[in-house]
Amino acid sequence: MAPATAAQPLEFLLNGSPVHVDTASPNMTLLEFLRARGLTGAKEGCAEGECGACAVVLVADEGGRTAFRAVNSCLMFLPMAAQQEIYTVESLASHGALADAQRAMAAAGGSQCGYCTPGFVMSLFAEHYRPGRTGPCDTLALAGNLCRCTGYRPIRDAALALGAPPDDRFRRRLGQASPAIGAVEIDGFARPSTVEACADILARDPSAALVSGATDLGVDSNLHGRRWPTLVSVEGISELRDFSETTTGVTIGAGLPLTDIGRAWREAPPVLAEWLTLFASPLIRNRATLGGNLATASPIGDAAPLLLALDASLRLAGSGGRRTVPLAAFFTGYRKTVLERGELIAAIEIPRPLPALVRFYKIAKRRLDDISTVAAAMAIDQDTAGRVRRARFAFGGVAATPLRLVEAEQAVEGQPWNEAAVERVQDVIQRTLTPMSDHRGTKEFRLEVSKSLVEKFWWERPR
Numbered sequence: 312m313a314p315a316t317a318a319q320p321l322e323f324l325l326n327g328s329p330v331h332v333d334t335a336s337p338n339m340t341l342l343e344f345l346r347a348r349g350l351t352g353a354k355e356g357c358a359e360g361e362c363g364a365c366a367v368v369l370v371a372d373e374g375g376r377t378a379f380r381a382v383n384s385c386l387m388f389l390p391m392a393a394q395q396e397i398y399t400v401e402s403l404a405s406h407g408a409l410a411d412a413q414r415a416m417a418a419a420g421g422s423q424c425g426y427c428t429p430g431f432v433m434s435l436f437a438e439h440y441r442p443g444r445t446g447p448c449d450t451l452a453l454a455g456n457l458c459r460c461t462g463y464r465p466i467r468d469a470a471l472a473l474g475a476p477p478d479d480r481f482r483r484r485l486g487q488a489s490p491a492i493g494a495v496e497i498d499g500f501a502r503p504s505t506v507e508a509c510a511d512i513l514a515r516d517p518s519a520a521l522v523s524g525a526t527d528l529g530v531d532s533n534l535h536g537r538r539w540p541t542l543v544s545v546e547g548i549s550e551l552r553d554f555s556e557t558t559t560g561v562t563i564g565a566g567l568p569l570t571d572i573g574r575a576w577r578e579a580p581p582v583l584a585e586w587l588t589l590f591a592s593p594l595i596r597n598r599a600t601l602g603g604n605l606a607t608a609s610p611i612g613d614a615a616p617l618l619l620a621l622d623a624s625l626r627l628a629g630s631g632g633r634r635t636v637p638l639a640a641f642f643t644g645y646r647k648t649v650l651e652r653g654e655l656i657a658a659i660e661i662p663r664p665l666p667a668l669v670r671f672y673k674i675a676k677r678r679l680d681d682i683s684t685v686a687a688a689m690a691i692d693q694d695t696a697g698r699v700r701r702a703r704f705a706f707g708g709v710a711a712t713p714l715r716l717v718e719a720e721q722a723v724e725g726q727p728w729n730e731a732a733v734e735r736v737q738d739v740i741q742r743t744l745t746p747m748s749d750h751r752g753t754k755e756f757r758l759e760v761s762k763s764l765v766e767k768f769w770w771e772r773p774r
């Protein structure tokens with residue numbers, strides 16, 4: 312599809328047919344649009360990315376291969392659909408014959424009231440056709456879908472019953488390129504293709520808001536009624552979606568969805584996979600980005616602790632030029648950063664060598680798909696005599712910003728990594744952290760859990 316220019320309609324492919332929308336509020340969601348069009352398979356359960364009842368699939372490029380990618384349509388602003396190719400549950404059956412994912416759900420008794428079922432089916436459909444899948448479907452692909460009445464056992468059985476995808480129109484679709492997501496400018500929405508063009512729009516229009524995966528902004532709109540006259544999407548800026556890994560460091564485009572980071576970072580330390588699994592759900596990770604996570608400056612965001620422990624820096628770009636800022640100097644206060652108006656996070660740089668041991672711990676009410684009460688990432692390098700060469704203790708949820716405990720790091724560096732060193736770190740935590748009490752946990756709980764996580768890190772050392 313050719314890039315749209317000013318005042319052109321919004322265009323995309325929906326269930327194989329072109330769609331033209333002449334006027335659309337930039338704040339309307341894809342889910343609202345689909346349902347108003349009579350495609351009522353996708354449901355609104357929560358409108359905040361928690362339940363997956365609204366799941367649809369996009370055709371996306373995954374490292375050079377075309378794949379179906381399940382996303383929450385409640386968190387996609389409709390203009391973000393421009394140039395995309397989208398399939399809803401209505402497109403799966405052909406001439407009355409159900410798709411395998413639908414048949415498996417029915418055969419396993421995976422549906423009672425049926426409210427959640429189209430969402431489960433779309434997540435399962437994407438997993439069923441996942442390029443390169445050799446074993447059974449991964450049931451964790453359904454971790455962003457909730458069911459209130461059937462129970463998960465039959466749904467899991469349905470997923471595990473699926474073999475290879477049939478040689479049908481969907482599989483053939485994966486043999487062709489995914490749509491190119493390029494520049495777009497329609498009323499109330501712009502998707503520039505360069506950082507400079509993006510900075511230009513932001514400088515010209517003080518009311519314009521940057522949007523990346525919209526997994527935070529969409530919740531703000533749906534639940535808190537926030538509205539933006541103009542949204543500027545970074546999805547068309549290829550620089551923000553790059554990934555490179557060299558002997559001196561790893562550079563991750565700030566607009567690269569988290570799922571793609573996991574796929575692209577071939578020599579990632581094991582902590583990356585642990586961290587990704589604990590970050591939201593596959594539906595969210597398919598859209599959420601590091602740029603969005605860091606720019607919100609949430610004290611409980613999960614990216615900052617891990618990236619702080621890895622000594623990351625941020626490459627910022629805007630109308631005033633480019634600069635690099637250590638992540639440790641990026642947060643300036645509660646939900647405040649050094650970002651200036653018109654400036655965006657272009658990339659995250661992680662220097663090599665990485666620490667020999669890095670762990671990430673997330674304390675939340677639920678094991679998966681939940682917001683952190685406390686998050687901690689710890690890293691350590693030791694010399695041959697067992698003395699600490701480099702230590703990093705980074706926490707979220709214990710102060711107004713995510714932070715590194717530099718005093719604790721200094722207290723153990725050059726010393727043996729033993730129980731006495733753990734106690735020194737715990738002493739710094741007790742004296743310097745200032746957590747709040749809220750519905751997720753009291754400040755006393757947060758302090759105690761932070762201290763015990765250091766002990767856990769020590770117990771989990773390689774022996």
Ligand SMILES: Cc1cc2nc3c(=O)[nH]c(=O)nc-3n(C[C@H](O)[C@H](O)[C@H](O)COP(=O)(O)OP(=O)(O)OC[C@H]3O[C@@H](n4cnc5c(N)ncnc54)[C@H](O)[C@@H]3O)c2cc1C
Nearest residue numbers: 360523524525526527528591600602603604606612613656
């Ligand atoms: C159900 C659910 C579960 C979640 N679970 C987790 C979780 O487990 N852990 C966690 O940390 N978070 C979680 N989140 C929050 C959210 O998914 C993350 O913060 C995500 O990384 C935001 O990225 P995004 O691309 O969607 O940001 P967006 O919503 O697009 O943007 C967020 C903010 O960042 C700004 N922004 C975006 N990109 C840039 C950029 N490149 N430069 C400058 N500013 C930018 C936007 O203007 C906006 O203010 C969850 C959200 C939902 C809905």
Ligand code: FES
Nearest residue numbers: 356357358363385
């Ligand atoms: S309606 Fe619940 S995730 Fe979209």
Ligand code: FES
Nearest residue numbers: 423424425458459
């Ligand atoms: S079948 Fe009723 S919510 Fe899942």
